[in-house]
Amino acid sequence: MKKGVTIKDIALKLNMSVSTVSKALNNDLSISIPTKDRVKQLANDWNYVPNEAARHFKLCKTFTLGLIIPNMLDQFFVLAINGAEKIAAMEKYNVIISQSHEDPLNEERIVDLMKRNRVDGLIVVITKKTEDMSPFLNLKNIGIPVVFFARPPKDDSFDYVTADNEGGAFKATEYLIKRGHKRIGHLMGPESMAISQKRLQGYKTALQKNKIGFDPHLVKVVDLTEESTFFAMSQFMKMKSPPTGIFAFKNYISLDAIEFLKKKFPEMIDKVDFSGFGNLPLFRHLDHKPVASIEESSYEMGEEAARLLFRFIREEDSMNTRAVQHIQIHCKLVVHK
Amino acid sequence: MKKGVTIKDIALKLNMSVSTVSKALNNDLSISIPTKDRVKQLANDWNYVPNEAARHFKLCKTFTLGLIIPNMLDQFFVLAINGAEKIAAMEKYNVIISQSHEDPLNEERIVDLMKRNRVDGLIVVITKKTEDMSPFLNLKNIGIPVVFFARPPKDDSFDYVTADNEGGAFKATEYLIKRGHKRIGHLMGPESMAISQKRLQGYKTALQKNKIGFDPHLVKVVDLTEESTFFAMSQFMKMKSPPTGIFAFKNYISLDAIEFLKKKFPEMIDKVDFSGFGNLPLFRHLDHKPVASIEESSYEMGEEAARLLFRFIREEDSMNTRAVQHIQIHCKLVVHK
């Protein structure tokens, strides 16, 4: 980084103090219009670029939000980022995005980095394997507020924004029932994720309400990799009477499951209906896709998380006294085709 | 941001000078092992978190790379980001990503922001409409190196990494010819983009080499929106003898074009073959997709761009004397199904 023009240079040239120049550039009310004009004119002529690193340092504030997400190839997260960025932009805040790639070790490294860089707040989607929350506890101690997003930690003492997981699962399952399915499987999310249980619960409730017995063999846990979905599907297909409707924890899983059928049981591809969480932009291009999606409104969820975070940033002092916030976003069922 | 523990606090407690503490934490050779141990022990006990804002300020270096891309919903860019991030991580650099959403005004705002935040270097995919390069010239002046990526500016005085656009277009077009097509259309990229011409040229060369006359009616310019692709396709389909093979500037355009056929000319969907730039992860899930893609190796391109940028960051002094770098990445043809 070259040295560049500083307010000192400007002050020297105009025979003013640096205080005056600083105030003029910041539109301080105490400075006269002519002075402001002269300062701004020269700043412009000289291509003055304020050194934010110096401001951040001086003000103990970086005007930066950290975002930690598992993976940017997942459109759900990208939409959420866009929502958060919108709110951040309104507050003239920057956003730093970093990917954990679903690895808790990476996650810890990134949290540390964000801490060192003194972001003013953090929005985090924890990895599918994160169980140890100590890196985040530590964050609280040094006064950096965190809002968890989409995947709430099991420990309810943290603030989060998430979908109505149980309600959404209920709707997705019931839609399959309404389409006439009696044997309904569930591709369940990892045990390590709190929402896996919620979505399972919604599935169970839908069965119950519609007088369909719960069969534990119809629930297979997957870990969000293609292999595990393929394995679960092959288990399903081996059954005497395989499910004809499958509610997936997440629609990226449905896509893998559909992929599996195409490859191994092409005759079944039109006989099994899928529903699941996530109404993704890429569905537009698909011929074989879930019959219904739970719209998680990820853009709005991102906005909501950012709004909550800004509230915390503003109320920083009351950090230790304020009530924990758990925000739940309503989920809509979207039928495809 | 709370005040937190500083090296001064540690120095006070241990009856040392701040210089010693600073050096101990930075593993300076001049400090004795026992001293280092005592310092590190206390730093650890007290949860000391170095204030990077202060370091950046002091060192006139932020260890941060800026990335400006049009849109994170485009997987091509996400892969490139991942490549650049990998290289940055190896150099212990952070990456700030910002989206221009294809709007030059946004782009200018972001460049300004990156300037103020004194990123050490910038990797930029300009918007499809960017013609005025002055925001970037300005960057050079204050000593922030920039590497353009994927979409080289028309002005060749900038450094960039791009695909072998002409060669790739040649291969994609020739593949359609090899499949027996005689009437081959081209969905050309925006005139404002330099690579649109290159890809058109590759298309023309492939026709020529294979003794197929060039028909200007078979070239339609699109602007990367669905509407413009739909319009171009409807023009094609109105022709007496519409093209049976179409080489698209970019495969997201192919997807829109396929969408158009599905909707308006379902009987044609299996009669028109597409090829184009971009071998995207999402193709995995598609039944109707281009018959071939030009693999742009975006991950590797991202790495390459970051490597080049680091070279510039290191050689900062010779900024004005060094030769302009134009790196071209070889493109492979990937046949689908």
Next chain:
DNA sequence: CTGAAAGCGCTTACAG
């Protein structure tokens, strides 16, 4: 091996 001192560029409470 350790420390005193200067300084990075900016903001702000205070004095005039």
Next chain:
DNA sequence: CTGAAAGCGCTTACAG
């Protein structure tokens, strides 16, 4: 309305 001065947390050239 303007300015002098302190200080944010750190690094480093220099002295000892």
